[in-house]
Amino acid sequence: MNVIKITPRGYCHGVIDALNMAQEAAMDPSVPRPIHILGMIVHNEHITKALVDLGVITVDDKSKTRMELLDTIKEGTVIFTAHGISPAVKEKAQAMGLNCIDASCRDVLTTHRLIEDYASQGYEILYIGKKGHPETEGALGVAPGTVHLIQDLAGLEALKVGTDKLMITNQTTMSLWDVAKLARSIQEKYPTAAFIKEICNATQIRQEAVATKAKPAQLTLVVGDPYSNNSGRLAQVSEELADVPAKRIASLDELDLKWLDSIDTVAVTSGASTPTAITKEVISFLEQYDKKAPETWDTTSKVRPDQILFKRKH
Secondary structure: OEEEEOOOOOOOHHHHHHHHHHHHHHHOOOOOOOEEEEOOOOOOHHHHHHHHOOOEEEEOOOOOOHHHHHOOOOOOEEEEOOOOOOHHHHHHHHHOOOEEEEOOOHHHHHHHHHHHHHHHOOOEEEEEOOOOOHHHHHHHOOOOOOEEEEOOHHHHHHOOOOOOOEEEEEOOOOOHHHHHHHHHHHHHHOOOOEEOOOOOHHHHHHHHHHHHHOOOOOEEEEEOOOOOHHHHHHHHHHHHOOOOOEEEEOOHHHOOHHHHOOOOEEEEEEOOOOOHHHHHHHHHHHHHOOOOOHHHOOOOOOOOHHHOOOOOOO
16 A cells, blocks of 8 residues: 655644643652543543553543533642633632643643733634634633634624624634635624634644645545544545545544555544554554455554653653
């Protein structure tokens, strides 16, 4: 099988920073126990499981807000995830006497400061994002009542604001092209709205790479967790901009060999929170795969938990 290995792929700086902070907390005996993470530290189940082995408890329920999840933590340490956190949640955690570690991505914090600055000047913020995503939840909480979530054209049509002082920004892991398109529609309705694009650099360069490098392939495999928004956007970019069908898999175990029946070239990329070992295993499998040789068909993942996180010194 011919494999196009699209780069860059794998952990972005926000994920690296968050994982380092979680591992350092787990290895530091002075950090109050138990150690909890408020939601998945990044959207990857393999990372969540690896952290359990270090004694770090992930408190997650997709039907609950971060504020609601916080109520289940009674003592010890709480780590806020790379997606960012509402100031109200952080203040409540501190008031509860919890030791707080903020692993928010620096790009997300830049967006928070942008919202805070414009809101203090009397602007209404039009935020392009995905409802229910923890990054969106955190951003909306920076200036409650002032930040308006817009997911699509229907949401824009329903929106009514009573001021010309408007600023448009966005969730950092959205599709670069979707955000630009929706921002143009917003500016058609509200010509005075200023657009400050906040797609993070890691997201942008990965999407641009897929848009250009996947074209010779007959299929793009995106290695990433089902809950990873940036992984989903990579699949979208492959299909809509490179015109190459895409499939998402969390690991080699999920690869369906039927997808490879009628193709000879596959492109591989991965989300910004996908462990490198998992993506490498998928690539290695594809490179040795032979449709006529059953001994090359085993899709059982052999990645160990100790290959997921970085090697840290005690």
